[in-house]
Amino acid sequence: MTSSLFFTQLLNGLQLGILLFLLSAGLTLVFGIMNFVNLAHGSLYMMGAYFAAAAYRWSGSFIVAGLIAVPATLVLGLAVERVALARLYSRDHLDQVLTTFGLILIFNEVVRFVWGSAPVYMNVPSALAGTVSLFGLPYSAYRFAIIAVGLAVGAGLYLLIHRTRIGMLIRAGAANGAMVAALGVNIRLLNSLVFGLGAALAALAGLMAGPIFAVQPGMGEPILILTLVVIITGGIGSIRGAFYGALLVGVVDTVGRAFLPGILREFFERAIAQAAGPAIASMLIYLLMAVVLALRPKGLFPVKHG
């Protein structure tokens, strides 16, 4: 019983990690290539989820919802980048943080205005409503699909970054943007492309998270903070770091929340364990991050430049 529960929680952690990876990949790419921090990345995730929920309700098809939500968020991301963010690339980080902080406030209110404050619920698509059997244990087919899609996207990103000309330019842009521009590459276009890619990945995460979490105003912020923890732990600017960091954070968080209270009960009195268990479990990933930073200030997989 315990081992099957552990296995299920491990998969749930993996699934959370995959969602985090989709978000951190975009954020870390944008940071790596443009030296720009986009706190409004969580808002793009939220917009993706809302677009998906609206399109799903309208069409009744999850595929159609995805086909609408991802391009819509991509266009939104590009518009935001052109209008507000592009002029901030040369400014210092404080200005970038504050502007994107302002954007978060705006996006949250826009969502509240259009869709209201109450959560919007999305059903799991009927084809994935059942369970799949993994090593003889039943597991939610929908969550399993998230893991599969995420791994496929991860592999696709790896190929894109390491095996294509665009990917080569992205890597070159991250190492030395001015030099790439001097060699005749349109770095502005490249920036927009990377930003759009990040927005699309955030929308994909929002689409897939819709049926699991409640779609509501402000849903982007908790996950944004987790994403920041992921990219700090993994190493800022590194896709590989984002991947392993996301899986690590997802698994530690989920498994910790599920089992830490029980483990504490073995060692302490019931009252103490009941009070301290959830508290420590919710702090676990931050402690993980602190330990990683104390040992390796540049994260687990630091980017090597030059």
Place this chain on the structure above:
Amino acid sequence: MVERMGSARFWFAAAFIGLLALVPAIAAAAGEPYYVTVFSRIMVFGLAAVGLNLILGFGGLVSFGHALYIGIGAYSVGILSFHGVTSGFAHLGTALAAGAMLAVLIGLVCLRTSGMAFIMITLAFAQMFYFLAVSLRQYGGDDGMSIAARSDFALVSLDQAAVLYYLIFGLLAAALYGLHRVVHSRFGMVLRGCRANERRMVALGFPTLRYKLAAYVASALVCAVAGVLLANLTQYASPAYMQWIVSGDLIVMILFGGMNTLLGPVVGSAAIVIIEDLLTAFRLGLPWGIDAIVSAHWMALLGALIIVVVLALKNGLYGWLVAREAGAD
């Protein structure tokens, strides 16, 4: 940065502080005791912003997690009161001790990073304690806890709004004076040197980490004191005080008022709190229900305002006055 007699900035600063000193009298004359509460709030957040400005404006360390220390201060009052300890000195002492211990530990980890990573990691640590506060079910959890009585400082009773107001005013004045002294001391010079060029400071033989850590802890303690005052003002301690929005607000206040200026953060705090107050009670009688939309969605307007200020008004309101004078010299 010394306020010169006779300059426009001197008169502005003098008028601003004079106004703050007279608020309870004006409110009593106008029969609007609500003003005392609003300006108490302005000064509490102004105090926290002044503390943050020590490392943000003068040290160049952008901490996105100083709401954490406001929360430490507020929960020191809340938890001790819950267990029947009402002494204000105990509250303040606990807040300072807990704040200092945490700030040293967190500062040591955070200061290993710089730039962007520093912003993110301070945010993450604040979030960690936010979730810790949410999970403290016996102390109200998500909803927070109300505090039965204000801190008991033996000699003075804080039950009167005006007394609490002048306590906050006095502490704010002390913090401003202290910051003025610190910034112009050798310590402050080293700190500003670190912001300008840390490598050079290291080459000159300064143990920069020690200076930055000391500044980080000092600014955290000012925020902890602000937290104690905030808990006394609202008679409530809530995880919401540690929310990252609050950390963001503190930075916005500093930027609104003007970084690198002494009084700027307080001016910024006044601007933000007053804007918030005006927008939430927006009643201009505009057509098409615009009034209701503005008061319900004022956060969006605040967001837009933040963006405009960041993009257009680089030096902030008070800083603009300073820069204009510097240009005129």
